[in-house]
Amino acid sequence: MRLSRKSDYALRAIKHLCNLPKGKLGSINSVAAAENIPREFLAKILKDLTRSGLLVSYQGVTGGYRLALPAREITFLTVMEAIDGPIHLNLCTELGDCRCEEYRTCPLKYFWEGQEKHFIKALSREHFGKYKKSKK
Amino acid sequence: MRLSRKSDYALRAIKHLCNLPKGKLGSINSVAAAENIPREFLAKILKDLTRSGLLVSYQGVTGGYRLALPAREITFLTVMEAIDGPIHLNLCTELGDCRCEEYRTCPLKYFWEGQEKHFIKALSREHFGKYKKSKK
Numbered sequence: 331m332r333l334s335r336k337s338d339y340a341l342r343a344i345k346h347l348c349n350l351p352k353g354k355l356g357s358i359n360s361v362a363a364a365e366n367i368p369r370e371f372l373a374k375i376l377k378d379l380t381r382s383g384l385l386v387s388y389q390g391v392t393g394g395y396r397l398a399l400p401a402r403e404i405t406f407l408t409v410m411e412a413i414d415g416p417i418h419l420n421l422c423t424e425l426g427d428c429r430c431e432e433y434r435t436c437p438l439k440y441f442w443e444g445q446e447k448h449f450i451k452a453l454s455r456e457h458f459g460k461y462k463k464s465k466k
Numbered sequence: 467m468r469l470s471r472k473s474d475y476a477l478r479a480i481k482h483l484c485n486l487p488k489g490k491l492g493s494i495n496s497v498a499a500a501e502n503i504p505r506e507f508l509a510k511i512l513k514d515l516t517r518s519g520l521l522v523s524y525q526g527v528t529g530g531y532r533l534a535l536p537a538r539e540i541t542f543l544t545v546m547e548a549i550d551g552p553i554h555l556n557l558c559t560e561l562g563d564c565r566c567e568e569y570r571t572c573p574l575k576y577f578w579e580g581q582e583k584h585f586i587k588a589l590s591r592e593h594f595g596k597y598k599k600s601k602k
Binding site: 331332333334335337338341342345364365366367406410414417418419420421422428429430437438441442445448449452456460461 | 467468469470471473474477478481500501502503542546550553554555556557558564565566573574577578581584585588592596597
């Protein structure tokens with residue numbers, strides 16, 4: 331019951347990029363070093379986030395990545411769904427059927443649905459505007 | 467970010483056992499059939515729950531399992547920790563160190579710590595007394 335390494339790295343990469351000075355790009359090397367993320371894995375993650383419309387990538391020696399949207403418009407939910415797909419805390423909340431004898435009225439399922447709803451709400455409220463450091 | 471199949475099966479097995487008539491044992495076959503859990507996997511899970519003191523096992527042809535405690539004293543948290551160990555929503559809340567440049571003051575970690583606290587509280591409040599069907 332744990333956040334995937336891939337989503338954790340994606341969130342930290344976005345947190346890093348949202349703190350770059352305006353107009354500055356983050357290179358794979360600089361993000362990997364600052365956040366201690368394996369370089370090749372990070373390259374794949376940044377590509378996924380670009381494909382999902384959360385980052386813009388610039389090619390070339392001086393290239394790199396920047397946020398495609400203002401930080402306050404990028405939430406933990408958007409990032410995690412871009413990386414791992416829809417959030418489901420249990421198989422039964424995804425498939426709506428855990429195939430036991432009581433799947434239609436399963437009381438355990440109600441608990442998981444409630445927790446999932448709470449968690450998704452928290453993720454959708456957590457935007458990266460909160461993670462911009464105040465300028466010194 | 468999902469409950470393990472093993473913990474899901476453990477919770478459903480306990481839910482099934484807490485609804486047996488007083489004095490009746492649940493055999494591996496009957497629990498597996500009612501909850502649609504693969505038999506060999508269930509056998510291992512029931513052994514783990516017995517070792518953790520949540521179930522009592524009786525050997526022999528008429529043997530089986532019963533709860534070791536009243537249903538209201540068994541919580542989702544106890545069962546899940548018996549199966550998968552302590553609950554941690556992210557690596558940083560387990561190790562206290564995600565090895566990035568900011569691990570001491572990482573703002574993302576505070577979010578995960580908060581969510582984890584909420585989740586553990588919910589799991590510790592969810593006891594199986596709630597899942598006993600009223601007698602017909």
